Amino acid sequence: MKLSLPILLTFTSLILSFSLKAAKGIEEALFTWTDSPSTTLNVIWLVKDKDPTLFLWGQADQKDTQSTNVKRHSFYKGSGLEVCQVQLTGLSPSTGYRIFLGDKEFRARTLPSKRPDRISFVTGGDMMHSPDFHKGGVKAMASRSPHFALLGGDLAYANGQSWERWLDWIEEYADHAVSEDGYSIPFIVAIGNHEVNGGYGKTPKEAPMFYNLFPFPQKLKSYYTIDLYEDLSVVILDSSHTYTIESQVEFLKSSLSSRKDRTHLFALYHFPAYGIMKGGLNSPISKSMRKHWVPLFDQYGLDAAFENDHHVYKRSKLLKGDKVNQDGTLYIGDGAWGVKTRKPGAKEYWYVEKFEPTRHVIEVEIKDNIRTYRAINHDKKVFDEFVDKRDAD
Ligand SMILES: [Fe+2]
Ligand SMILES: [Fe+2]
Numbered sequence: 598m599k600l601s602l603p604i605l606l607t608f609t610s611l612i613l614s615f616s617l618k619a620a621k622g623i624e625e626a627l628f629t630w631t632d633s634p635s636t637t638l639n640v641i642w643l644v645k646d647k648d649p650t651l652f653l654w655g656q657a658d659q660k661d662t663q664s665t666n667v668k669r670h671s672f673y674k675g676s677g678l679e680v681c682q683v684q685l686t687g688l689s690p691s692t693g694y695r696i697f698l699g700d701k702e703f704r705a706r707t708l709p710s711k712r713p714d715r716i717s718f719v720t721g722g723d724m725m726h727s728p729d730f731h732k733g734g735v736k737a738m739a740s741r742s743p744h745f746a747l748l749g750g751d752l753a754y755a756n757g758q759s760w761e762r763w764l765d766w767i768e769e770y771a772d773h774a775v776s777e778d779g780y781s782i783p784f785i786v787a788i789g790n791h792e793v794n795g796g797y798g799k800t801p802k803e804a805p806m807f808y809n810l811f812p813f814p815q816k817l818k819s820y821y822t823i824d825l826y827e828d829l830s831v832v833i834l835d836s837s838h839t840y841t842i843e844s845q846v847e848f849l850k851s852s853l854s855s856r857k858d859r860t861h862l863f864a865l866y867h868f869p870a871y872g873i874m875k876g877g878l879n880s881p882i883s884k885s886m887r888k889h890w891v892p893l894f895d896q897y898g899l900d901a902a903f904e905n906d907h908h909v910y911k912r913s914k915l916l917k918g919d920k921v922n923q924d925g926t927l928y929i930g931d932g933a934w935g936v937k938t939r940k941p942g943a944k945e946y947w948y949v950e951k952f953e954p955t956r957h958v959i960e961v962e963i964k965d966n967i968r969t970y971r972a973i974n975h976d977k978k979v980f981d982e983f984v985d986k987r988d989a990d
Contacts, residue, residue, distance in 0.1 A: 622764025750789020905932030
């Protein structure tokens with residue numbers, strides 16, 4: 598068969614656009630922390646199952662690179678992709694590192710060993726109804742130059758099945774969650790209902806990509822604690838997606854009780870205890886969280902809980918004992934990083950200070966032990982701010 602030139606050209610461009618599309622999100626490095634941010638970095642990336650593992654790393658200001666052991670396993674059955682994971686340990690604090698996946702270079706930085714007087718991070722969830730919305734949130738985050746990010750679930754909206762969505766999520770994050778000088782923003786991750794086939798009341802088996810992609814301190818455990826500094830910890834919880842609320846109570850109690858003297862103590866999870874959509878305080882999940890978790894937040898002086906899922910911006914009043922109390926916890930969210938927002942039905946809620954259906958990320962800046970929470974929209978503008986001086990120097 599003889600093909601005419603126009604047909605041949607069409608074929609060629611089809612093949613070219615397919616291979617470009619197939620390359621999206623593959624061999625793009627993500628950096629996470631499950632341990633000390635000053636001496637470790639986790640690197641994760643996807644490769645095609647037939648491709649070799651290519652990984653080299655070194656300090657950014659040095660020429661030498663070295664190899665290391667890469668863990669490699671399936672991403673999702675039928676995807677033809679595998680996950681590669683490396684944990685770099687024994688790193689120098691406040692130091693830039695570069696890694697090479699083949700000829701692609703990525704950079705990330707460790708944090709100082711002693712907490713700097715000023716540190717900032719960005720939090721948010723419900724990230725990707727569309728890759729463009731996701732990108733808008735990532736760029737809003739990067740505009741604040743945070744040291745790291747806390748991601749509160751509903752990342753790629755893959756529902757434990759649509760693995761291709763992760764390629765877009767990874768591509769946008771890896772391309773745009775980058776500082777002006779080219780360093781990636783490492784993150785810590787919590788699970789949401791859209792990581793899970795079935796959403797609620799399931800097990801890790803129903804969230805294969807989430808558990809395959811991200812490393813955790815304990816295998817298949819979506820709830821864990823990270824001690825970023827001796828005065829700054831984050832407890833990550835699973836709001837009834839692959840573990841029940843009740844099953845995490847013992848963990849939460851021991852985690853918080855041993856850290857009650859930390860100046861800055863935060864929780865990160867997906868479904869809100871103090872939400873204003875989906876039934877608000879009458880939602881069975883909210884009720885269960887307020888029965889089992891919130892009394893522990895109260896008892897051990899949690900400073901803020903980062904909540905998500907409701908696709909709206911919300912900042913609570915300070916709450917303790919299910920009442921407004923100046924010694925209480927701030928509940929802030931609620932997951933509108935890169936999704937179509939929802940409009941709450943009521944004009945006010947007794948437990949809420951401010952709400953707004955705006956896509957946003959939340960910056961948390963700690964300076965002189967003053968915690969400032971800022972809501973940043975996709976135009977990179979601050980549209981809400983709350984200053985907590987209760988632990989000020
Ligand atoms: Fe969501
Ligand atoms: Fe959700």
